[in-house]
Amino acid sequence: MKPKSLVDIGDYNKEDILRILKSAKEFKNNPNLDLLQGKVCASLFFEPSTRTRLSFETAVNRLRGRVIGFSDSATSSSTKGESLKDTILMVGNYADLIIMRHHLEGSARYASEVSPVPIINAGDGSNQHPSQTMLDLFTIYETQGTLDNLTITIVGDLKYGRAVHSLIQGLSDFNPIFNFVAPDEMRIPEKYKLLCDKKSIKYAEYIDFAPEAINSADILYMTRVQRERFTDLMEYKKVKDSYVLYNDMLSESKPNLKVLHPLPRVTEINQDVDDNPKAYYFQQAENGVYARQAIMCDLLGIKI
């Protein structure tokens, strides 16, 4: 039997997600434990990453596990033409768990099919990044005390944003209400509206960053509008400036509102928001460590 892996947030059902979030909460209270003592975790980053790699490696180190691996494919044998399968089979003989980021889409699914040890997908091209979704869900759960019946306003690039798509998928069994705020060129794809319809999820679409989309929200999830998605530079500048959050825009928002962002942020959240207690994006990034500790222990069958 193949070991359980985390390739896609859709691989986890509601119970799986809640189980991991509960254990992430315990790791947040006590992140330094001996749970991975004697375990070797391979961190295979065929594509560079800062936040994801460092938070995974921090997660392992705080649990007394050891990390092997590479942070750039230039230092791996893939530059010699080794197939992904061969690399995974080899590393799978050394390590107890493989954390992998790869530029090719579907690489993590394939790795999970050939690997003798669990694979954690740390991003496969523009396809999936489920540990990001898990930390987003954990942050929502932590700040709201529940995942059920929340109003989530998502702003920015809803067309190409991988984090956005997986978040919608991850929340889909928790009866959310979504407000989608995006320029016409970056509206939420039909596929996700169909998913909402199928699961009887209420949603509204906004072209303007309207006050009601902020004031009705429990979570305001901001994303970056990427310049490379635009062919017309003037259009980009116009769009970029219309989806910026300033502190005064939060004055009428709900007391429990938290502002999240998968980071890196550019200009879409003005610096004047940072000191508002509703700004929670740096704590969200910190939560990545605990969510990843929970995912790793869950896959290895280690109970906290």
Next chain:
Amino acid sequence: MSKELQVAALEQGTAIDHIPTEAVFKVVSILQLQKLNNRVTIGNNLSSRKMKKKGVIKISDRFFEEEEVNKIALVAPNIKLNIIKNYEVIEKKKVTLPDEIVEIVKCNNPKCITNNEPMNTRFHVIDKERVILQCHYCELKMEKEDIILK
């Protein structure tokens, strides 16, 4: 006009009739007929009352498993296979798309792992009526007109 047969009758084997002309050689490729030692007759652009022009393939002494022929539905969803014994059609088989297609279709995403590793492709058939496939690996959806055989 004489009623001369356009393709010789088959004593025993499989006859695939009413193949859209553009799909004939794709059917050959899907069934790997080029590798058979049996007698294979391929006719194309034959006149047809129903379709004006059609293709026909007859394979002597060869009967196909359902799993093999169902793949044909990718390129010719409405054809029927005639199973022939002693010059008589003893069964007419319809083709239906399977739930999963392994190996014969190429993924159209150049960044998909299947286009960069020596491995099989694998697609889930998510709409059998409209022929929509989804790559098991990169999750790309492909409609009938975008499907390219390997």
